[in-house]
Amino acid sequence: MDSKLDHLFYAVLGGALAMKEKLEASNEELKSFQEKSEEHARNFFDELARRGEKEKEQLKSMLKETLKEVVSELDLATRQDLKKLKKELEK
DSSP states (O other): OHHHHHHHHHHHHHHHHHHHHHHHHHHHHHHHHHHHHHHHHHHHHHHHHHHHHHHHHHHHHHHHHHHHHHHHHOOOOHHHHHHHHHHHOOO
């Protein structure tokens, strides 16, 4: 009887140890996956920020050119024109 009880005890102990190892391995996999996910998310948002900055500069440049065209078409006085006129008036 002691032999069967010993076998049962060792079987349960072996099963518990196997389950513990499995849980630890799963926990490590989960941590690794989480770290990779955070890194991917960080990289994704960094890339979006870089693209946003690039688009902002392109939009700013395009807007400047458009405003210059509008000022030219409407024949509005520019800052340079006003400075030139001021110098002439001071003479």
